[in-house]
Amino acid sequence: MAARSLRKRFNQRSNSINLQHNQMASSSPPWRLTYRKASFLISAVIFVCVLLLLSISWNMRSAFGSDHRLDLVYSAEVVRVFPHDPNAFTQGLLYAGxxxxxxxxxLNGRSSVRKVALGTGKVEAIHEMQHSFFGEGLTLLGEKLFQVxxxxxxxxxxxxNNLSQIGTFVNQMNDGWGLATDGKVIxxxxxxxTLYQLDPRTFKVxxxxxxxxxxHEVHNLNELExxxxxxxxxxxxxxxxxxxxVTDGAVLGWLFLPYLRESLVASGARGIDVLNxxxxxxxxxxxxxxxxxxxxLYEIKLHQWTPFNGDIGSLCLTRPHHF
Structure with a gap:
């Protein structure tokens, strides 16, 4: 009986100790909960700060021009050279097949629309315009040529087919410089x-x-293709x-072709005007x-200019001209 009583007391004491231990484990002290919350908050703050720094870095790179996707500059390999009328003050050019x-x-008194052979530069057909009109951009849609x-x-x-004038339209742009088409809009x-998109049936903007x-705005947009x-x-x-x-008007890259004009001057060409x-x-x-x-006239093949040792913006961005 004494042994049983002693064993019973020991078991009761053990159960009491275990119960107290479980109660202590299930009710963590306040400082431990506060530490866990603080650790979580610190981690969250660090994560948010990293995101903000990445965002600021990206915006600064875009603002200060280190987004290299915008710095694509291409030179051109001359594939073939063709003769071109040196008296043609070219305002619009398109391939007709x-x-x-x-x-x-x-130029007033010299404006025209013409059909030209690639191989010889020979004018195969021509429509001469009245002296009061200064011909500008030209595009082809279906069987019709449109000129501003x-x-x-x-x-x-x-x-x-014969360059006969078959109609007129009212240009709703501020002036007429260049035209091009994707077959749907002009x-x-x-x-x-400003780059305009025009309805080819009504010429409304x-x-x-x-x-x-x-x-930065790219002023003085001229001939288009x-x-x-x-x-x-x-x-x-x-x-x-x-x-x-054509989605947002952003410049995707540049062709920089100074050597074409420079080579003409070096070969003795006089009175030439700008690339157009x-x-x-x-x-x-x-x-x-x-x-x-x-x-x-040059057939060219593009090559990315890497690296381009210069500021393409200072070479290609000009002040607006007003007439």
Whole structure:
């Protein structure tokens, strides 16, 4: 009986100790809960701070120009050189298939729309404009050629087969400089930083986008060409062609082609004007460029200029001109 009583007391004491231990374990002291909460809050704050720093770093890189996607600069390998009328003040150029071009020329008394053979530069057909009109951008949609004029809102429509004038339209841009098309809408420029989208049936403005490079407006947009989902634009008075997104007007990259003009001058060409005129052969994916009063037209192949040792913005961004 004594042994049983002693064992019973021992068991009761053990149970009492275990009960007290469990009660202590199930009710952690306040300082331990506070420590856990503080650890969680500190971790959360650190995580948020990291996200903010990454966001600020990204915004600063974009603002100060270290987003290299915006710094794509291309030079051009000359694939072939073709003759071009040195008296043609080229304002609009487009590839018409079968190694022929349609070209719009400017200057009062010398403005025209013409069909030109690629291989020889020979003018195969021509429509000479009245002295009062200064021819500008040109584009082809279906069987019709559309042309705008400088400092006037009058535009002309021609039959592509014989260049006869078959209609007119009112240009709703501020001026007429460049035209291009993707087959659905007509893109237009007026010498400003605005890229227009126009209804080809009414020529009413569907959309206006401000063309920008790293937040800066790209003024003096001139001759246009639609190239594989982008609009390419000569920037007047520069050796630059901007590759423009049709989605938001952002500049996707640059063609920088000073050596074309420089090589003409070095070869003895006199009186040449600026780079102007872009044409794309969709079927063979060929790019052609020329300039105002240039004696040559070039088929070119693009090469990314890496690294480009210069500030492309200072070379291609110019102050707006007003006439």
């Amino acid at each position: 079968n190694d022929t071009f349609f070209e719009s020329t400017g 004029t400088w400092l006037q809102n009058t535009g002309f429509i021609y039959d592509r 893109f237009g420029s007026d010498g400003s930083s 569907i959309l206006k986008q401000t063309v920008k490079f790293k937040g 639609y190239v594989n989902g982008e609009v390419w634009a000569n920037v007047w008075q520069t050796d630059c062609i901007a590759r423009i997104s 005129g872009i044409a794309w052969d969709r079927e063979k994916n060929r790019i052609f460029v020329t300039g105002k009063l240039w004696p040559k």
